[in-house]
Amino acid sequence: MSKSSEPLTEIPVVEISGEERESFRRGIGPVSENPYEAFESFLTQVRRAEKALPERVRDALEALRSGKAPGALLVRNLPITPDLPPTPERSFSALPDLTAVGTEAVLASAVNVLGEPFSYLEWDSGHLVHNKYPIRAHRDLQFGSNAVEFLLHTETPFRDVSPDYLALLCLRGDPTGQAKTRVSDITRVVDSLDDDALAVLSRPLYAFETDNPLVIVDGRGLTEPQPIISHRDGTRVIEYVGDLVAVEEEAARVLDDLGRRVLAIATDVALSQGDLLVLDNSRVVHGRNAIVPSYDGTDRWLQRMLVTTRLLGGEPRTDGRLVSDRRYANYPNDYQQALRQPAAQ
Ligand SMILES: O=C(O)CCC(=O)C(=O)O
Ligand SMILES: [Fe+2]
Known part of the structure; x- marks a missing residue:
């Protein structure tokens, strides 16, 4: 923020x-x-x-x-x-x-x-x-x-x-x-990116793969594409998950770079x-x-x-x-099942 x-x-x-x-x-x-x-x-x-x-x-x-x-x-x-x-x-x-x-x-x-x-x-x-x-x-x-x-x-x-x-x-x-919780200051990473990368991350080009898709892009079933950087009430919001995929090539390159940098400074x-x-x-x-x-x-x-x-x-x-x-309906089936049937697990 x-x-x-x-x-x-x-x-x-x-x-x-x-x-x-x-x-x-x-x-x-x-x-x-x-x-x-x-x-x-x-x-x-x-x-x-x-x-x-x-x-x-x-x-x-x-x-x-x-x-x-x-x-x-x-x-x-x-x-x-x-x-x-x-x-x-x-x-x-x-x-x-x-x-x-x-x-x-x-x-x-x-x-x-x-x-x-x-x-x-x-x-x-x-x-x-x-x-x-x-x-x-x-x-x-x-x-x-x-x-x-x-x-x-x-x-x-x-x-x-x-x-x-x-x-x-x-x-x-x-x-x-063995278990180590990993924490990374993604704000610091985003602050270090150039304007071109920031512009790409601000476009709705990122989604999760799912078998209950909202859109199909290049044969892949995806959730609704979202920006990684958005603004809410005038404040910058960064939302990132390691298994997001990009719907365009340039966006994929920027995402890879972001992921690498975030991991590099993780504690x-x-x-x-x-x-x-x-x-x-x-x-x-x-x-x-x-x-x-x-x-x-x-x-x-x-x-x-x-x-x-x-x-x-x-x-x-x-x-x-x-x-x-509201994202529940687009979760992959195995996610929905794990959430819906706790008694079976
Ligand atoms: O297991 C951990 O250390 C992380 C768990 C986690 O991300 C969570 O519960 O939100
Ligand atoms: Fe978590």
Whole structure:
């Protein structure tokens, strides 16, 4: 975005002390509502306990939000439920017992500094807290529950409402030590491009391949072509995903160059238990390397929340946190199936 902002060269880290962690744990102790069943009541309790969040964490989140700090922040040593259950092997919403894990209030306390939690009706059974871990049936998809390389992406791009921020809380690190979340300052890359490249990226020439296409170009079924650079309310918006394809040759060359540059300046971070990675989705893109899950209850487990600063206007309300993903109908069949039939996985 064109708001002046600090470039990301290294992800700033705030590591809280054992004392801060235990005080935070105690402070959010009264949060008892189940976020998967009564999200508004849960959030009300989290907000009542907002003073529990360590001050240094609040300050760092505010710096990220204001653009005075880079578009990524890593908070370490947050409290995680001591009796964390085994990592599920099926989609979270397919579990027989949808009780809270106990870490949701940690995540929501941080998110609360940034804006309003929201999500998409079609995703994660309409939950506002997403549980992400490897699922065998998702192995090859571009989903957080995959095992193949998760290509660099803007979170949920090209939607009427895309997240302004996202937060990933690590409940269990990858036991193999392989998993690395990748973050890249795409704003810095775009700022370094020449006018010709910028002009190409600003044209609707980029799309995803799909078997439920809106258009066919050179025999390929594609989603509606979009610009990678657009403007919203006078602000530049960059939306990029590693598996976008171009519908023209010159656009393909510019896309390749952008992809190479974004990857070249990416920073890797191996999330471990108690780590929270907060990302400004308008400034950075993120992804993850390929992993080898064992699907035996020991795999890496993240909880995620998406945040908007535009949708809800900060007013207290009991609905409207779920927006429809209008791109759903053009998703490839395997994506739709993975989203529609959680019980089968
Ligand atoms: O697994 C990761 O580290 C990244 C996950 C991700 O991109 C997401 O959940 O949005
Ligand atoms: Fe993501």
